[in-house]
Amino acid sequence: DQQVKQNSPSLSVQEGRISILNCDYTNSMFDYFLWYKKYPAEGPTFLISISSIKDKNEDGRFTVFLNKSAKHLSLHIVPSQPGDSAVYFCAASDGGSNYKLTFGKGTLLTVNP
Amino acid sequence: DAGVIQSPRHEVTEMGQEVTLRCKPISGHNSLFWYRQTMMRGLELLIYFNNNVPIDDSGMPEDRFSAKMPNASFSTLKIQPSEPRDSAVYFCASSLPYNEQFFGPGTRLTVL
Numbered sequence: 001d002q003q004v005k006q007n008s009p010s011l012s013v014q015e016g017r018i019s020i021l022n023c024d025y026t027n028s029m030f031d032y033f034l035w036y037k038k039y040p041a042e043g044p045t046f047l048i049s050i051s052s053i054k055d056k057n058e059d060g061r062f063t064v065f066l067n068k069s070a071k072h073l074s075l076h077i078v079p080s081q082p083g084d085s086a087v088y089f090c091a092a093s094d095g096g097s098n099y100k101l102t103f104g105k106g107t108l109l110t111v112n113p
Numbered sequence: 114d115a116g117v118i119q120s121p122r123h124e125v126t127e128m129g130q131e132v133t134l135r136c137k138p139i140s141g142h143n144s145l146f147w148y149r150q151t152m153m154r155g156l157e158l159l160i161y162f163n164n165n166v167p168i169d170d171s172g173m174p175e176d177r178f179s180a181k182m183p184n185a186s187f188s189t190l191k192i193q194p195s196e197p198r199d200s201a202v203y204f205c206a207s208s209l210p211y212n213e214q215f216f217g218p219g220t221r222l223t224v225l
Contacts, residue, residue: 034213043117043204043216044156089156100146100169101214105155 003027004092006104014112019077021107023090026071030092034101035064035075038087047088048075080111115139117217119205125223131193134220137186138207146214147180147190148204156204162188195224 005024013019021035031052036044050057050064050073057064063076077084090104118137126132138145146161160170162182170180177196182188192199202221206214 036216041218043206043218045216046213049213100158100161100172102158103156 001026002105003030004090004102004104006088006090006107008107009105010108010110012110012112013080015082016079019075019080019084019109019111021075021077021088021090021109023073023075023104024071025073025092027092027094027102028071029094030102031095032093033064033066033073034091034093035062036089036091036103037084038089038106044089077109080109082111082113085109085111117205117207117215119203119217119220121220122218123221123223125225126195127225128196129194130224131191132195132199132222132224134190134203134205134222136188136190136205136217138188138205139215140186142207142209142215143185144208144210144214145182145188146206146208147188148206148216150202150204150219159190192222195222197224200224 003026034049035047037047038044048059048062048064050066055066066073087106087108089106091101093101120135144163147159148156150156159172160180161168165182180190200223202219204216204219206216208214
């Protein structure tokens with residue numbers, strides 16, 4: 001039973017365009033959501049997070065949107081750069097970010113020059 | 114400022130052998146997490162510690178797996194005996210209370 005789903009295994013966009021990565025969850029107890037980025041042969045690195053009391057959080061080129069009624073969140077990257085090419089994981093927690101995270105299977109983003 | 118340190122980075126062993134993976138969390142972080150990544154199941158939490166005490170080990174696949182955290186700066190994940198299906202990348206992560214988790218580079222384990 002996959003509680004966090006990233007239905008697109010891969011996404012390809014042109015440099016300068018917007019990248020939109022999507023994530024759905026089923027557990028209504030989740031109250032904190034995070035996005036991690038992972039390069040090959042490295043561990044995931046934290047990118048951005050959002051609490052369930054918000055519907056948007058922005059950090060530079062990265063914005064996360066949360067739609068609680070739809071149990072859906074998305075990560076927008078604008079403008080996309082070739083260095084953004086990586087696997088992006090969506091993660092969720094039901095006890096604050098100090099508690100265990102449930103991860104999606106990831107989406108491979110390729111930004112073409 | 115060193116991040117989470119894991120060793121070894123790669124481990125190749127034969128079925129039935131004991132495997133020990135090591136992790137040094139970021140100094141001052143009081144929570145430590147062990148994850149396993151496979152193609153089939155993605156990133157799964159195996160166990161996490163808070164202030165060196167195991168809090169939730171429900172993700173540990175079976176009794177062949179054990180984890181310890183003898184002090185705030187060191188943790189081990191042991192598999193005994195190892196099996197080919199244990200082949201995966203194992204990540205350690207640490208965090209401060211109510212902050213994001215910082216991951217180590219991982220240990221790629223291959224059991225032949």
